Amino acid sequence: MIELDNVSYGHNGTALFSQLSLTLAPGSFQFLTGPSGAGKTTLLRLCYADLRAQKGKTRLFGQDASTLDRDGVAMSRRRIGVVHQDCQFIDHLSVAENIALPLTVAGRVSEAAGNLKELLSWVGLGPQSGRLPPELSGGERQRAALARAVIMSPDVIIADEPTGNVDWEMSQRLLSLLVELNRMGKTVLIATHDLNIIRSLKSDVDARVLRLKDGQLTTAGSVL
Amino acid sequence: MKGLLDLIVGDPQADRVVPPTGVTARLTIFVSAVMAFLAIIALALSLSTGRVADRWAEELAQAATLRLPADPEQADAQLAKALEILETTPGVASTRALTNEEQQALLEPWFGTDLPLDTLPIPQLVEIIADEPAYDPEGLQARLTAEIPGVVLDDHATWRDPLLAAAGRVRLIGWAVILLIGASVAAMITLAAHASLAANAQVVRVLRLVGARDVYIARAFVRRYTLRAGLGAIAGVVLALIVLQILPDGGGFFAEVGFDGAGWIWPLMIPLLAAIVAFFATRAAAIARLREQT
Structure with a gap:
């Protein structure tokens, strides 16, 4: 699905990580953890081609990301659902319109009506569908972002601290939605610094836990 | 589309x-x-x-003005001669000698309305309208000058x-x-x-x-x-x-x-x-x- 092969990236001449490799196999569930500032968000952005690797290769669905033009990147992103910590909505559009946005930009508006109702119900946002994003609570925003990420039925779902702004109960609800999606065959990568939410899911999903620290990506296990 | x-x-x-x-x-x-x-x-x-x-x-291109010498004694003879030459020139559609009133109107902007035209040596003007194809202005000028010394054919080219x-x-x-x-x-x-x-x-x-x-x-x-x-x-x-x-x-x-x-x-x-x-x-x-x- 997505493959980073000996990838290096840094800011202002300082390497954030170098020669880092990561493979998101189809149907896999992976957590990416590590301290704040370790580069988790940067790594995720490399995965959905929002950034380009300074060295090494990034392959999206078998294609070398460095050879993709802007349209090519856009088309790849339609196969990747992204949930940001700060959600990022278009504030003058309703929740329903924001969630349907990936279908709208893909010219598949006719599919939106059916999918949207089902999806709003799945994330429990039916009554809020006509409201504007600034009127939603943190948890509602996260659920709306998740609904938007999955409305195109993407192959991969990448979530950056999806539980960062919500309480424990809501975080469990959001994670269970992601587990449900993984059971439907979707590849899931979640970046989080909260080990408790990883521990809480250990019995529900066969997840690999990756730890990014000091520019190195390692597989964590017993320490969790 | x-x-x-x-x-x-x-x-x-x-x-x-x-x-x-x-x-x-x-x-x-x-x-x-x-x-x-x-x-x-x-x-x-x-x-x-x-x-x-x-x-x-376009108007200037079609029209030309013939100015006869201001000689009161020969004015009528020169006008008759000029009209005769013009009538026999190929490319001339029509000719018309300007009346005293018309000439006075032309001078009014400079000399006013009470100009005693009959007491002044004013050159006689003849309006020439060209035919299609038009006459040869240089040839016509030469013919006119040969018969009426001092005559001037102005085809308006200098200001057109x-x-x-x-x-x-x-x-x-x-x-x-x-x-x-x-x-x-x-x-x-x-x-x-x-x-x-x-x-x-x-x-x-x-x-x-x-x-x-x-x-x-x-x-x-x-x-x-x-x-x-x-x-x-x-x-x-x-x-x-x-x-x-x-x-x-x-x-x-x-x-x-x-x-x-x-x-x-x-x-x-x-x-x-x-x-x-x-x-x-x-x-x-x-x-x-x-x-x-x-």
Whole structure:
């Protein structure tokens, strides 16, 4: 699905990580953890081609990301659902319109009506569908972002601290939605610094836990 | 054609992604209206100048003036001889000796109305209208001079040519003004589109993240600016035509200012041209800005 092969990236001449490799196999569930500032968000952005690797290769669905033009990147992103910590909505559009946005930009508006109702119900946002994003609570925003990420039925779902702004109960609800999606065959990568939410899911999903620290990506296990 | 139809009809869903209001929208309409107004006035002046100059040049090209020597004793004989030569010259359609009253009217601007014409040695003037093909002016001058020494044939070339050159320059200035106005519209729309894209950076970022292609994002901006420029230009054209209608004519040049015949195509073309300029300016600005922004 997505493959980073000996990838290096840094800011202002300082390497954030170098020669880092990561493979998101189809149907896999992976957590990416590590301290704040370790580069988790940067790594995720490399995965959905929002950034380009300074060295090494990034392959999206078998294609070398460095050879993709802007349209090519856009088309790849339609196969990747992204949930940001700060959600990022278009504030003058309703929740329903924001969630349907990936279908709208893909010219598949006719599919939106059916999918949207089902999806709003799945994330429990039916009554809020006509409201504007600034009127939603943190948890509602996260659920709306998740609904938007999955409305195109993407192959991969990448979530950056999806539980960062919500309480424990809501975080469990959001994670269970992601587990449900993984059971439907979707590849899931979640970046989080909260080990408790990883521990809480250990019995529900066969997840690999990756730890990014000091520019190195390692597989964590017993320490969790 | 389908692209144009798509642009006019638009995609309501795509249009909604860009916030509908903003100061740039009103400025675009206003500037487009002002530019269209100026373009119409410039075109009307340019086309009218051309028309008047063409008419004058045509009249001058057909007519020539023969001036006989101011010799009261031989005036009648010289006039008869001159008319005889002219009547037998191929290419001369008609000739007519100006009456005393007509000659006096010509001199009035310089000497006033109480000029005693009969007591002054005023040269007799003969109006010559050329046929098609016209006579050879040099040959005619030579024949006349041989019979009537001191006669002068003025075919008006000495002041028709500068008049034509001046009219040509006025027309050129008119078109240069139109080009400058077009360039100003393009520059203004480009600035407005850049400002609008910068103000909507978050919208653009979200659209890119959910897989929108540049052309999709650009289209929402392009359609708006194209329609705004077109609508503003229509308002400017209508206002300019009203102003041209209410210009005081007074029988002078201002009576000629306006559009005539095929020239009426321009008031129809200006909004279309404004929209085309806006379309390409916004598209180029949007694509460039998107590449910088995301």
